[in-house]
Amino acid sequence: MRKRILLAAGLMIAAMLTGCSTGASNTPQEPAEAQVEAVEEENGQESKDVSGEPVAASKLLEGKKVIYINSNVNDDWNVISTKYLEALVKGAGGECIIYNAEGDSAKQAQMVDDSIAAKPDVLVVKPIDQAAIVPALQRLNEAGIPIITLDMGIFKDADVNILCAIQTDQESLGAINAQYIVDKAKETGKKAKIVTVLGDMSSDLAQMRQRGFNEVIEANAEYAEVLAETESKWDPSQAYTAVKDMMTAHPEADTVFCCADGMGIGALQALNDMGKQIPAGEEGHITFVSIDCDPNGCKGIENGFIDQEAEHNAALHSDIAFKMIVDYVNGYELPEHVFFQTTARNIENVADAWGNLDVKNVSGWGWMEQDAYVMQTAYTE
Amino acid sequence: MKEKKGRFQFGQMGGLIILAVFITAFFGIATKGVLLSSQNISNILVSASLNGVIGIGMTFVLITGGIDLSVTGNIIMTSLFLGSMMLLGVPWFLCLLMALVIGSMVGLVNGISIGRFGMVAFVVTMAMNNITSGIGKLYTNGLTQYGFPKIHEIICGSLFGVIPGPVLLMAVVAVLAFIILKYTDYGRQLYAVGGNPKAAWMSGINNRRIIMTAYVISGFLCGLGAVLMTSKLMSASSSMVTATEMDAIAAAVLGGTSLAGGVGTVGGTIIGAITIAMITNGLNLMGVSPFAQQIVKGVIIFAVVAIDSFQKSRRSAE
Numbered sequence: 112m113r114k115r116i117l118l119a120a121g122l123m124i125a126a127m128l129t130g131c132s133t134g135a136s137n138t139p140q141e142p143a144e145a146q147v148e149a150v151e152e153e154n155g156q157e158s159k160d161v162s163g164e165p166v167a168a169s170k171l172l173e174g175k176k177v178i179y180i181n182s183n184v185n186d187d188w189n190v191i192s193t194k195y196l197e198a199l200v201k202g203a204g205g206e207c208i209i210y211n212a213e214g215d216s217a218k219q220a221q222m223v224d225d226s227i228a229a230k231p232d233v234l235v236v237k238p239i240d241q242a243a244i245v246p247a248l249q250r251l252n253e254a255g256i257p258i259i260t261l262d263m264g265i266f267k268d269a270d271v272n273i274l275c276a277i278q279t280d281q282e283s284l285g286a287i288n289a290q291y292i293v294d295k296a297k298e299t300g301k302k303a304k305i306v307t308v309l310g311d312m313s314s315d316l317a318q319m320r321q322r323g324f325n326e327v328i329e330a331n332a333e334y335a336e337v338l339a340e341t342e343s344k345w346d347p348s349q350a351y352t353a354v355k356d357m358m359t360a361h362p363e364a365d366t367v368f369c370c371a372d373g374m375g376i377g378a379l380q381a382l383n384d385m386g387k388q389i390p391a392g393e394e395g396h397i398t399f400v401s402i403d404c405d406p407n408g409c410k411g412i413e414n415g416f417i418d419q420e421a422e423h424n425a426a427l428h429s430d431i432a433f434k435m436i437v438d439y440v441n442g443y444e445l446p447e448h449v450f451f452q453t454t455a456r457n458i459e460n461v462a463d464a465w466g467n468l469d470v471k472n473v474s475g476w477g478w479m480e481q482d483a484y485v486m487q488t489a490y491t492e
Numbered sequence: 493m494k495e496k497k498g499r500f501q502f503g504q505m506g507g508l509i510i511l512a513v514f515i516t517a518f519f520g521i522a523t524k525g526v527l528l529s530s531q532n533i534s535n536i537l538v539s540a541s542l543n544g545v546i547g548i549g550m551t552f553v554l555i556t557g558g559i560d561l562s563v564t565g566n567i568i569m570t571s572l573f574l575g576s577m578m579l580l581g582v583p584w585f586l587c588l589l590m591a592l593v594i595g596s597m598v599g600l601v602n603g604i605s606i607g608r609f610g611m612v613a614f615v616v617t618m619a620m621n622n623i624t625s626g627i628g629k630l631y632t633n634g635l636t637q638y639g640f641p642k643i644h645e646i647i648c649g650s651l652f653g654v655i656p657g658p659v660l661l662m663a664v665v666a667v668l669a670f671i672i673l674k675y676t677d678y679g680r681q682l683y684a685v686g687g688n689p690k691a692a693w694m695s696g697i698n699n700r701r702i703i704m705t706a707y708v709i710s711g712f713l714c715g716l717g718a719v720l721m722t723s724k725l726m727s728a729s730s731s732m733v734t735a736t737e738m739d740a741i742a743a744a745v746l747g748g749t750s751l752a753g754g755v756g757t758v759g760g761t762i763i764g765a766i767t768i769a770m771i772t773n774g775l776n777l778m779g780v781s782p783f784a785q786q787i788v789k790g791v792i793i794f795a796v797v798a799i800d801s802f803q804k805s806r807r808s809a810e
Contacts, residue, residue, distance in 0.1 A: 185731040190634035312783065339779045346734045347725050348542075355535045356776035360526050376638065376727045383726075384648070407636060407727075470635055 165489035171437045172205025178231040179207060180222050182239045182263070182314075183214040186345065186373035187405045188425045189237075191470055192261070196235065196429035198474040203437065214311065214345075216240035223247035227254045233274070233436045235259045241266040241315045248273075259435060261428055263316055275445045277431050277484075281316055282323030283453050284421040285370070288400040289327035289335070291419045291455065292366055295398065296334035303335040303398065305366040306357040308378050311344040320370045320402060338364055347377030354381035365397060372403040372411075372420070372466075379416055390415030391458070404456045409466035412458055420456040424465045427451075430479040434486035441488040449484055508747060508760060512767050519774030526777055527770075534656055538648075538724075540762075540769035541658035546717050546736055547743035547761040548669045549710030554744055555673075555686040556703050557753025558606060558613035560710045563717070564736045565621035566598045569628035570718035575637035575728035584643050592715040598624055599711015603704030621737075629730045638727040647723035658720050662762070665713065670758045682706060687754030742792075743768055768792075 177200050181193050193209055200207035208229065212219035216239040224247055226234055234256050238244040241263065248271045251258055257274045264276040296303045305328070310317030321340070328335045338361040341353035350369065358364055358381070367382070369375045382388040382397055389396045392415070401408055404420035411417030435445050456464045468476065519527045526532055546563050553560045574591040578584065602620055605611045648657045673679035684692040685702045693699050717736075722728050745751060746767060747760025771792060775785045 184629075184634055186634075186729065187636050194633070339776070341776050342785065344734060345731055347727070347729065347731070348721060348733050351725060352535070352539045352772070353776060355538075356532075356773050359529065359532045359535055360523065360777040360779075373636070373729065373731055376636065376729070377725050377732075380725050380727075384724075407638060410638070471633070 165491045166441075168203060168490045168492055170204045171488065171490055172200055172203040172440065175200075175205040175232040175436075175440055176229070177205055177207045177233050177235065177436055178210065178226045178229060179235040179261075180210040180212060180219060180226065180237070182212055182219065182237045182316075183345075184209070184211040185213070186371070187407065187470065188371075188373070188403055188423065191405075191473060192237075192425040192429050194473040195426050195476065196432055198476070199429065199433035199478070200436070202474075202477075203433070205436075212239060214239060214314070216243040220244055220247040223251055227251060227256065230254075231256060232440055233257050233259060235261055235432050235436075237261045238263045238265055239314055239316075242269075245269045245271055257439060259432055261432055273447070274439060275435055275447060275449065277428055277435070277449045279423055279428070279451045280323075280453065281319035282326075284402045284423055285320040285323030285325070285368075286327045287421045287453050287455050288368055288402070288419060289324045289331075291400055292368070292398065293327065293331040293334045295418075296331075301365075302333070303366045304361065304364045305335060305337045305368055306354065306361060306364045307337055307340040308350045308353050308367065308369040308374055309340055309342045310370045310374070312342050317345075317370060324368060335366075343374050343377075345371060345373050347374050347380075349377070350374035351377035351381045354378045355385065358382075358385060358387065367397055367399045369399070369401040372401055372405045372408040375399075375401045375411065375417070376407050379411060382416075388416055391418055403466070404461070404464045405466045406470055407466075408456075409461055409464050412456065412461040415458070418457065420461075420464070422454040422456050422464055424451075426465050426468060426476070426479060427481060427483065430481060431484040433478075434484055438487045443487045446484075451483070508763055508767070511746075512763060512770070515767060515770055515774065519770065519777065523774065523777040527774055532773065532777070534659075536766065536769045536773050537659040537662075538656045539773060540765040541656075541662040542717055542720055542724075542733075542736070543739045543743050543768065544662040544762050544765035545665050545713050545720065546740040547747075547765050548665055548758055549713035550737070550740040551744045551747075551749050551756045551758060551761045552669070552673075552682065552706040552709045553613075554741070554749045554751060555682050555753060555756045556706045557686045557689070558703065558706070559617060559741070559751075560599075560602065560707065561614065561617040561737050562598060562602060562620035562624060563710070563714050563740060564733055565624035565626075565628075566595055566711060566714035567718045567721060567733055567736060568730055569598070569624040570594045570715050571722050571728040571732060572628035572632045572637065572730070574718055574722055575640065576632065578640045578644065579637060584641055588719055591718050592712055595715020595718060596708050596712040598714065599708040600704070602711065603707030606707065607700040607703035625730065632728075632730075634730050636727055636729040640722065640726050644723050645726060647719060658724065661716070661720065665716070666758050666762050673758060678702070678705065683754055739765075739768060746792075 179193060179196055181189050184190055184193050197207040197209060210222045212222055219239050220243060234251060238260060245265055248258055252272045259274050260276045262279055264278045265271060292303045309321055312318060325337060328337055339357040341357055343349035343353045367378060369378045379388060387397050399417045400419045401417055402421045402423055404422040408417060408420045412420060431449055439445055550560055570591050573594055574587055577587040577590060598620060602617055605616045606613045650656050651660055681697045681702050684697055685699050689699055721732055725732060743764035744756060744761045747764030749756030775788060
């Protein structure tokens with residue numbers, strides 16, 4: 112027994128150190144591209160003999176309560192993430208309560224405290240601030256409520272017991288776009304002049320995306336340069352103004368990096384109004400890279416106005432969280448981390464992006480076929 | 493007494509003009525003239541247009557001694573309904589009309605609650621902000637709407653390729669509002685109700701109607717704001733605008749409108765909106781870090797409140 116525990120711990124530590132990239136499917140109906148090998152092993156996912164009879168899929172969470180505290184249900188990514196998790200939990204016979212922290216880390220911490228009284232079987236949280244959420248999560252630990260963090264984790268040294276951190280590498284979302292710009296500059300021999308539309312810089316998420324992007328650009332200073340950055344607080348109308356201001360101040364700018372598709376719609380409209388929204392391949396095209404690849408991002412790529420998206424798959428996060436909840440309540444051990452790298456989406460592979468899903472019918476999606484996390488609980492259809 | 497009042501108003505407007513000139517000179521030099529390029533002036537005016545339109549509505553409400561914190565929710569809800577209607581194929585002109593009606597209806601509910609039932613404006617409009625943005629999100633499931641008919645873009649297009657549509661719209665609204673405040677009975681009654689409600693009532697003014705109308709005007713302009721924003725972004729989402737009411741209040745107060753009521757001008761609000769847009773634009777052009785921008789804007793808001801406080805203390809001394 113002791114050996115098994117040590118083995119499991121070793122596997123989990125290995126997973127934490129190495130991380131895990133995902134080749135998750137972008138449609139619920141189709142299996143994922145196998146970009147990653149042996150995901151289960153890398154995640155430290157422990158196989159275990161199933162004890163007891165398989166349960167009907169519609170009863171997997173019967174009598175169980177899940178609370179999901181989202182950072183801000185105010186844009187397509189968060190709406191889809193929330194609705195999908197809610198649909199999955201309800202479809203499995205469970206109760207799912209949604210809290211919206213509205214971008215306020217203090218409010219989010221209070222919601223965590225409030226949820227103690229509701230006694231959920233599992234609490235899922237998408238932290239706004241990696242540090243501010245910690246004391247509230249510690250109180251949750253004391254109350255014995257298991258926690259799954261989604262998309263954003265908490266800071267490394269925090270003394271909090273997390274069941275599993277399902278986490279996108281936010282820095283990689285910026286870095287992969289920066290690398291695209293650098294590679295393009297190397298190919299064309301023309302140094303890229305970039306303007307950046309930042310998110311809400313009081314959030315860790317926005318800072319990490321900016322950092323990931325800028326580190327790659329600074330390391331390749333001969334190929335690319337950031338001329339200006341403007342905070343737009345995830346607000347498309349502020350992004351519109353920001354792009355107009357920056358492009359006016361720096362008419363030589365030929366590249367836009369937008370930190371989220373929610374703002375991209377405003378940024379692209381600003382280029383349109385300035386007569387600079389020209390499809391890829393035509394003279395005067397402004398290179399445009401963004402993050403999320405949500406429905407708006409997919410459309411931008413298809414129209415030739417967005418060159419690359421760093422995919423940030425909302426549905427995949429929720430699907431994994433759901434399967435982990437099922438496994439946890441059925442007594443299975445979970446990996447401490449499922450750590451995502453991102454996938455670059457462009458005109459060649461945008462058809463496979465999650466943003467092409469029918470977002471108006473989230474409840475009809477069913478489970479995703481993905482290989483980032485395989486559910487261990489046996490079930491019948 | 494008249495002479496004192498006139499001198500005071502001149503001083504207020506004069507101070508604002510001096511501030512605007514100072515900001516123009518500072519950013520003009522700091523940006524090596526980019527600030528004053530025609531393209532950038534157009535950017536500033538377009539950026540100021542939404543705030544200007546909403547700020548005018550806010551000025552009407554502030555003059556009554558009230559406040560309208562529902563503008564962000566109203567704009568979001570109206571935009572989402574407007575977007576839905578356009579996507580459903582409802583004739584475009586009818587969609588615009590409906591947006592103005594929806595915005596006005598929200599204002600009417602605010603107005604009845606505050607004017608007729610004497611509810612506290614701050615609380616009523618704050619609650620209405622939540623209600624309206626919630627309704628909009630519920631109706632659209634919080635998802636972004638896009639793919640509007642091309643004709644919708646013309647509102648934010650340019651007249652003769654020179655004057656941006658939003659600026660033209662702001663100018664028309666400003667002129668109409670100026671005429672209402674300056675040359676109509678309603679305008680005079682509005683100042684009277686805001687300046688001294690009891691005296692206004694005793695002189696036969698229907699305070700309730702005046703207050704209700706002010707909120708309806710503010711709501712109507714929110715509907716217009718929704719038309720503007722959806723045309724500007726050619727999309728609608730629940731995150732499309734944030735804290736619009738704060739910018740509108742800042743523009744109005746910077747332009748000389750008193751939070752205590754009874755004082756305010758349309759011209760001042762427009763200059764206030766342009767000044768705020770110029771500050772944001774100048775800081776963006778200079779590439780000032782987002783954190784430093786927060787400090788600068790905070791200092792300006794602090795100065796605005798200080799001006800209002802100073803104004804009030806002078807009035808009470810007089």
